[in-house]
Amino acid sequence: MLLQAAGILWWAVPVCAALIALYLLKMRRSDATVPALFLWPQIMTDVRANALFQKLRPNLLLFLQLLFLCLLIFALARPSAKSSAPIGSATAIVIDASASMKAKDAAPSRFDAAKNRALALVGAMSPTDQIAVISAGAEAKSAASLTSDKKRLQDAIRSLTPQDAASDMGEALRLASALVGQRDGSKILLLSDGAFQEVANFSPGKAAVTFESFGSTGENVGIVALDSSETATGVRSFASIKNFGAKPAEIRLGIYADGSLIDAKDFTVQPGRSVGHEWSAPKRAEWIEARIETDDALESDNRAYWYAGGGRKTQVLLIGAGNFFLERALSLEPTIDLDKASTVPETARKEARYDIAIFDGVQPQPVNAKGIWMIGGQPHEMAQLSGELKEPSLSTSARNHPIMRHAELGAAYIEKAVRATAADWATPLAESGDAALIIAGERSGQRRLWMAWDIMQSDVALQPGFPIFAANAARWLAGETRENRGFAARTGQPIRISHPSNNGRFQLQLPNGSIAQLTGGENGVSLREAVYAGQYRLRGEALDLIFALSLLNQQESNIQPQKQTLLGGKTTVASGRALALKELWLYFAFLALMLLAVEWLVFIRRS
Known part of the structure; x- marks a missing residue:
């Protein structure tokens, strides 16, 4: 427990001394002649208690009053306890949902550790605090607006999932500033590993910005490039693999054409270096996939896809x-x-x-x-x-x-x-x-x-x-577009399929096998759900399209946790887990008032 105004405790000495002095002061009494003193025991007790320079005798009222004064002075000293609650009555928690946050160097992942941190903050908030939750993925989304409803906030945090794309951190922070930036004593808490581009166009307003970094290692190997071109003899492809860690990495690169293994090679990739590999795929190959087998922290960049067209001329x-x-x-x-x-x-x-x-x-x-x-x-x-x-x-x-x-x-x-x-x-x-x-x-x-x-x-x-x-x-x-021939792209890129549909209904099968029901228009549909690496299948009226997305992003593959980041032109250094001082004076003041009520009851009964 901490006292934010410990100097006030010195007032307990003169105040308590004054109260004791009141009990020691000799009261002026008028003389009266009585036949016997045993008829007046209460008066005799008061006379002895108020006799100057006599020892204080046990007195419940004096004890209760001294205790009341001590509690009141202690409350004025503003006792506080260290708490993990966010600093500020209005706080926007921004959780990085980018690909690098899926790294498993934190149990079970960086993103899950950030979610657990946010849940702990919500659990420790006071009834007067308000928190908003923002997910910083390929698009910034408000998972929960400012509220004091703990259950609503906890449900919103638990529903968040990481993506296989870079985050639009600038838009997420600007959204946070719009929510709390005009409030005095507000706070923006960024939970991230710092693997995002410098945020230039950002002002927190009146809010204080705190950055908490997650992750412990940068050991990762990922596919950073995959390309193919069709030649007279077939499809010629190239892949580039980079080691972002500080140790040599042993990997095995496997090449698949329409799901069948056609090539494999082992590499030792030195720290900070890249290796390349070329191969020929069958002439009629439609999908080319590169996979690397290695023991690293991030799986999202271990696969990449390329659409070769199936050899149709x-x-x-x-x-x-x-x-x-x-x-x-x-x-x-x-x-x-x-x-x-x-x-x-x-x-x-x-x-x-x-x-x-x-x-x-x-x-x-x-x-x-x-x-x-x-x-x-x-x-x-x-x-x-x-x-x-x-x-x-x-x-x-x-x-x-x-x-x-x-x-x-x-x-x-x-x-x-x-x-x-x-x-x-x-x-x-x-x-x-x-x-x-x-x-x-x-x-x-x-x-x-x-x-x-x-x-x-x-x-x-x-x-x-x-x-x-x-x-x-x-x-x-020839109308050769990705709408009728399939395509491969990077995650995080806006994707719109320009396919006319009378009913505007589409079904998107995600890489994990789940189905998303989409609503489009006469001119097609936007695929906002396509933020995960893997193969997709889109079905609609006279449409059956397969496409694939790959990470292929060096900034996300470089999972080294950052200790500082540039936000709005200012360097923000990663702090430890932000602790707040939870005010306890209200509890001691309430206890003092309750004690005063007890003292009053004792006085009434004695009277």
Whole structure:
């Protein structure tokens, strides 16, 4: 027990002495003659008790009054006890729910240790305290707003789960500041291992910020990169593994293609160093998975996935007299199978044999294809023509369109082109002044691309960006998106599946096998639940999509607990378990009042 105003105890000496002096003072009494003293025993007792310089005789009232004064003075000294309750009547507890908090160097994990700490804080809070709980995952979420309801807070804390993604700590701290930052004596308590980026745009307001660090070791090995590319002989893949610890690590890397082991290798990874490994997967492989077997603290970065596409090729039909430059650009893309013809075959008019039909310098013909690419011919309702352009300059006007991404064609020389104005439903991708030179659009479920000049009457095919342009165009025209081919991504990235649905209902199967019911709209659904590493399956109206997420985040794989962090431009040093002084003066004051009531009852009975 601590006394926050111990000096007040010295007042007990003069106050108690004054009370005793009152009992020792001789009272002035009038003389009276009585026949016998034994008839007045009470008066004789009072006379002896008030006789000056006589010993104090036992007196219950004096004892009770002295005890009352001592308790009252002790209460004024503000007795307190050390408590694990958070400092401040309004406290926001921010719990880091990022991947690094799943490390098992604290029993059973850092995240569970942080939850237990928060539960202890809630259990020790006083009836007048208010606490809010915020989970700092890929998105900051308020698990419980400011409340004094212990059960509600405990249920909210127990419901929290860690994710396999980096935390948006800045947003979580700004949310905490919005809840308590305007209150005097408030507090923001951050429970984390410090494995997050510097938080720049943050001000705690009137709240005091305390950072408690969790974890004891940085020994961890993780997969930090995984990539694949399709070649003529199959899928060529590469993985990078890094040792974030201070000791050499023995690992075994296993490579799986569609669940079957195709390669394995043992490595010794030195502290702070990386090792790489390349391998070839079967030509028809769809999913590539890398796994490492090692004894470390974090499992989330021991697996990574890559979608190889299953070897399906885009079927392209090129109609025209022949174009060497265009054929060469398309042949550089290993996922394209190219057929050539002078006219559309009858079977291609009725059956969906081709994904893309390219009309090079000829008039478009009916064809059953997902996309049509028209070069130098009629724009097929995509534009209105109004003359001719001589040596037009080419300027990209839609750099963010999938076709123009990384495709630099601005230096190309064009001898002549037709002047065109894009239709309302089409988008100009490149222009010369107010005239559109490249137009893209989608109508009646078919994607279309039109170029206003003949490739053979320009040097555009000689530009370094033309093969990129041709590959981008082929992918876009074929509708090759992650909505229909699967995909792999990093955890924590916003994911939206643009799939039309009349009822807006989707089912998402998580890596642990549980099913989440999602509600989307006519344009698709956002996957906020996709924050765990592993394979997912999304089902909906005319949709059955498999995708996978991997951590691949060096900051989260570096699980070394941080002893300080930068919050709002200020260095916040990790403290020990924050202890508060629980005020006890109210209990002693109440006890003193109860004692005073007892003293009054004794006095009344004696009277």
